[in-house]
Amino acid sequence: NINLVANSNLTLFAGQQITNSIKQNQTDIEAAKFNVLATENNITLNVINLFINVVFAKEQLNIAENQLATTKEQLTVTTKLVDAGSLPLANKLDIQAQNATNELEVINASNNLRIAKLNLAQSMQIPFDNRLEVITPDLNPENYGLTQKVVDEIFEIALELMPEIKAAQLGIESAEFGVKIAKAGFLPTLGIGASAFSNYIDQFFMGERPDFSTQVRNNFSNSANFQLNIPILSNFRNRANVQRARLQKRLSEIQEEETRNQLRQDIESAYTNAYAARQSYQASQIRVSSLEEAFRIAQQRFDAGAINFADYQLAQNNYFNSQADLVTAKYTYIFRVKVLDFYLGNPLKL
Template sequence: MRLAWKEIRVVVTLLLATGVSVNAQNSGTPARTESSAVSPGAGNSRQARLNLQQCIDIAQQNNIQIRQGQLTVANSNLQVRQARLNQLPSAIFQANQALNGGRSINPQDNTFVQQTINSSSYQLNTSATVYNGMVLRNTVRQNELALQAGQQELTATKNNVSLTIAQNYLNVLTGTEQLAVAERQADVTRAQLDRTQKLVNAGSVPEANLFELRATLASNELDIINAQNTLDLAKVSLLQAMNVPIDQQFDVEPINVPDPGLNPYEANVQQLFDVASTNLPEIKGADLRVQSANLGVQVAKGGLYPTLSLNGNLSSVFSSAAQNVIRTGQSVQQTIGFITDPTTGAQIPINASVPGTDVTGIKYFTQLGNNFNQSLSLFLRVPIFQGNLSRNRITTAKIQQQNAELTAMNTRLTLRQQIETAYTNMRAGANRYRATQAQVASLERAFQVAESRLNAGAINATDYSIAKSNLDRARASLVQSKYDYVFRTKILDFYQNKPLSFN
């Protein structure tokens, strides 16, 4: 059975509603609930038995697209946190330690000195944006919407993985039931062959009937082989969808699906679309991308507005060249100049009495306290011309906005087409199931008559084989049409956001 991609979305919840439990037969121990514990392992001496939820858990753990989606959500969450932090004031502390030799500048009085100077400087700067055209706030909201969109898209990816698993799971169930039908058909032929053998031995029927039944049995055995091959391929597809090596031995839990009713479906296409367009994560994600793109335009427009910021600064310095000059209270003789003797031309010093002083270095923390400086300023930045950069950013943001809107429109269009297809397939499935039911009922009566007539010798084995082959094909078709119709009706229930069950 092949179901359309989006049509089978409902199957996940549908099959889980049966509440079947799993009996993993690994060395006789009960199965664990973790998906990693129920993965069928190579080399298991006993065959594992998996239900749909375990298959989905294994697939979602192994799927690369889901992992990529999780990383995308994590990155979007980080961008939201950073955008929120960007609204807070920034603070930077700087420290500098220097050792200068030779002719240097004394940081205390900016004079040149000929000595080695050890200096330190400390600075604390802080800045807060007062106004910038709402860029920071709109950026936060834009990133929050992008995060929500990423979460919805991750959910959609998980749904798609679950859909793939569900579709392959259903193929395994259908293949299993069709194999059982083929085996039952072979059993009926064997029983008839035994009866015919006895009648041939008794001389009641010709031996040709025996040859015809043996040919029919060979055909039934070929049907069994074909059904087994189909089932094996379905299991391979299921393992590949779970990203598990195909050298695994496992069975799937059967689901008791009751025979469906044939009453007309109560909702039309428009009603299905109205409900589905508000529930599916693809639609929600597309709408959130549109809202995020709208805010992206506002962020780009913020580049046209002035930026006003408040800046603060604290600083201090230390220099080993800084000194304190202290008067001692005593006078000393000091040469203050020279005069030239007019006769001899010799330089005669001129001495004067000056107050005595004592020079001492200034302590480290004393200098830091004396040189402590504070400043507060407002900074205004007005964009006048930047090569049309802001205008181009606005245009780019508007293009992205239009693209997001078109994506949302296309998502809704795709959804509507999927619902229309699902609804049409449901009606076709109902007609096919109704016709197959009637066909099987008629062929069962025809086969019973043919079997009775064969036992009575009224018909040959060829006519019997034809009647049996027709019934066998009809029963196999009934199995497929039953699953097809049931799940197509449940798919439409899913679009209506109805609780799904088999009751």
């Protein structure tokens, strides 16, 4: 025997469970898109920071090489004076020691540049090659002005722009659909169903065996029905579903509030750091100017034999260290300004 059965069911009403499920899934997709944008923003900020680190390392290497060149020049002059008997041998030995120290500083600065390039290449997921060169834009701090807006203004702008805020808000919306879906479990459902049946019997009838299509056609029957399901007892399952959905909504609201608070804290930190970095940069400029003049005078006095090498070396180290500090302050300031620009929705360009 062969039995052929076909059934079909269509839900006519289910408390908008299907509609709300579709809306919830669409909301979740939109939230996921904003989460992707938030991740892209974080990656962009990180790459900019790593790029600035490369440029910073290049300038630090340049400072170390200049200091070494200055020491080598002084060593040449001192060697001639020692050979002529004008200066004691100890002066030459002191400068040779300083020269070795400066050579080590150049090596260290070169290694730091290599590491900075490596970090940048890895963040961009490209093969590392120490020959990698970055095009250094005009990173004059004077071209990177601080915004005149206060924290509250920046925060209000960021609330409308930051994708993590939009994702958190959509999380609440999705949870609201979840509550509606759970509540629909208390409502009746109405559906319509249809079925069709036929069969084939491989037996002779009155000396004949009807063919397959004839038997199927002659034995065919169908029916239709309405299905009404009224939830009376569900072992508290529906109530538990509603409680879980409401809890999820509350968690989403807490997550959104935490995201807002974190954003405000990040902006407050960025604002404070940017202003502190500008003050540090301005102070470093003054310090470099003063120590440059002090080193120039010390060099003249050392050449004239008016001061010993220890005093000369101190003036030299103070000057070149101040240059290194200025470079640090310069790039710290530029990056802090770009972070504030990011929260204001300005392009992340150097």
